[in-house]
Amino acid sequence: MTSLRLLNLLSLLQTPREWPGGELAERLAVSRRTVRRDVERLRDLGYPVVATMGADGGYRLVAGTAMPPLLLDDEEAVAIAVGLVTAARHPVQGIEEASVRALAKLEQVLPSRLRHRVASLGAATVPLPGVEGFDVDPGRLTALAMAVANRERVRFRYLAADGAESARLVDPHRLVAAGRRWYLLAHDHDRDDRRLFRVDRIDDVRATGARITTTEPEDPAAYVAAKLYSGTPTYGAVVTLHAPAEDVARAVPGEVTPLDGRTCLLRASADTLDWLAFRLITLGCEFEVHEPPELVAHLRGLAARLTRASAPGTPAPAGSPPRGTPRSRRAGPPR
Amino acid sequence: MTSLRLLNLLSLLQTPREWPGGELAERLAVSRRTVRRDVERLRDLGYPVVATMGADGGYRLVAGTAMPPLLLDDEEAVAIAVGLVTAARHPVQGIEEASVRALAKLEQVLPSRLRHRVASLGAATVPLPGVEGFDVDPGRLTALAMAVANRERVRFRYLAADGAESARLVDPHRLVAAGRRWYLLAHDHDRDDRRLFRVDRIDDVRATGARITTTEPEDPAAYVAAKLYSGTPTYGAVVTLHAPAEDVARAVPGEVTPLDGRTCLLRASADTLDWLAFRLITLGCEFEVHEPPELVAHLRGLAARLTRASAPGTPAPAGSPPRGTPRSRRAGPPR
DNA sequence: GTCAGTAGGTCGGTTCCTGTCCTACATCGA
DNA sequence: TCGATGTAGGACAGGAACCGACCTACTGAC
Helix, strand or coil: HHHHHHHHHHHHHCCCECCHHCCCCHHHHHCHHHHHHHHHHHHHHHCEEEECCCCCEEEEECCCCCCCCCCHHHHHHHHHHHHHHHHHHCCCCHHHHHHHHHHHHHHCCCCCHHHHHHHHHCHHHHHCCCCCCCCCCCCHHHHHHHHHHEEEEEEEECCCCCCEEEEEEEEEEEEEEEEEEEEEEEEECCCEEEEEEEHHHHEEEEEEEEEECCCCCHHHHHHHHHHHHHHCCCEEEEEEEEHHHHHHHHHCCEEEEEEEEEEEHHHHEEECHHHHHHHHHCCCCEEEEEEEEHHHHHHHHHHHHHHHHHCCCCCCCCCCCCCCCCCCCCCCCCC | CCCHHHHHHHHHHHHCCCEEEHHHHHCCCHHHHHHHHHHHHHHHCCCEEEEECCCCCCEEECCCCCCCCCCCCCCHHHHHHHHHHHHCCCCCCCCCCHHHHHHHHHHHHCCCHHHHHHHHHHHCCCCCCCCCCCCCCHHHHHHHHHHHHHHHEEEEEEEEECEEEEEEEEEEEEEEEEECCCEEEEECCCCEEEEEEEHHEEEEEEEEECCCCCCCCCHHHHHHHHHHHHHHCCCEEEEHHHHHHHHHHHHHCCEEEEECCCCCCEEEECHHHHHHHHHHHHHHHCEEEEEEEEHHHHHHHHHHHHHHHHCCCCCHHHHHHHCCCCCCCCCCCCC
């Protein structure tokens, strides 16, 4: 079949190197002429293959106007999936939805032998500070994304803010990420009204097979924003930073006002104190917090904890096995 | 052309929903019979398409044994690229190389109109603490990855540890990630010897077009490990954590020994104090540091900084514009 | 200049592909 | 229980596409 050969050819050409026509002909078990024709076919499909002339020339796939089908080996597929899983955990502004869509697409076709690798590797992510239960399970996210794409009614269990658990039957309309949290905008059939669900409080998602009958609001983004800002606890911080304004503006989101060449004023808001403290600490500069008082108290608590942790002269507890040959310190880094 | 239709069909089937044959026939502008035959073709290619029988049945692509070609729209491609870029910045143990390979593959064919989006979005990543210049430029990484895959000799400028800059001509053999740093294992033609280069010190990578003539060591991993452990500064930390051993083991890499049900002993090593401190703080529990003394001092300095930052009653500097209507705090989260 | 590579035209035989029939079977809902 | 609506798949004939073999033209490196 010629389609299979075309895919194989694409797969070969996607490894970033030059392929002489003879080698391609051999690998695809066809004549050189046919390889040329296949290359022409790929070009017709919109995937530009450039050929460098002369001795030791060859074919190479370059960027065109359309994305060619990506042909991945197992490891690459796992790597991409892991990347998308962490992207779902720490959504990047502007492509949150596309990340989840891509993850759902990939999950749908990912061979089962690779799934456990993705799961185990995806779990070993860099932990960012947050409250318990903050972490979104990517599987839940993709299940909901599939339902949204499929326009399919779903059932799930929901843990409300007051701790009450309930079973819901909803028409899922859209997944949105706000800050570091995911929300599902849906029509709740039991309540017969639109609701905004926090995805990390959703569990046991089950497809019903029924089609969606309700419609989403004409401006989902505005709806979500209104719901969120009226309901989510938010801490607005005002901090003086001993660092140039331009450096700060690059590093953190928020409103940065330069005070002088070496200090600036930052206004930022977040939904947890942990997160605010984390962003401030990782800036690595001196700073003073003016508001809110909760953040001042939080930082003072953290300082106390660190002081306790670095109490001088604490001996290692008995029973700890002796360390082998200690690794060298302060040696020069490799060239 | 039938290959084009097959790709389109694959593309449709990859969106996670069910497709009735009639709709597919319409979209592909062929008869129902041909759709059935195309589905059969896909199955022959190893991509399992399941069909649910009965009224409102349809076709769906499911996970098989081989990865089908991924057909992505622009946004999904950007999302994947951004995910891989951050994965290159924060390599996940075990798939570092595959991540870069996938990124190189994607970069090669990514339409130019999407590149700037990837660049700008990829820059806005969560900053993790580290020394200056720690961050690897993903573009450099993919350039080197391409050279490795292409077995092509490259030129670059290198900033040695002592600050001396030099031009190098090398045969790149392999990219390896150790901890959070990338290294290039290569044969340096000027020195005529194997060298290990830190990728963040490499600049201005340029392909020469010449083929590689040297061979990599029979056991690259061992070679790199030997080079690294003999040369890189490493801090070995010994810390008592007031958290259950199993929780800790999940959250941080290192050797965890339970002391009792609620505390454990952690041995971990890293190349910067910032990184060690960061991992300990984000655990969120009480802890005591036994070794090394540098870490104790580092934490004490951090505690002092936080104490200064949370000095009571610091008024906001004059001239700061009054904040508009303050956002609500402590209101209930949305249902 | 020579050599080794790509680019591309032509031609005949063969293969494959397509649409139109047809029947068989599964599933849901009335 | 029956009918509607879906998939599954065989048979067939006309047409389109594909393939290899041969040829010439062009390009770049040694």
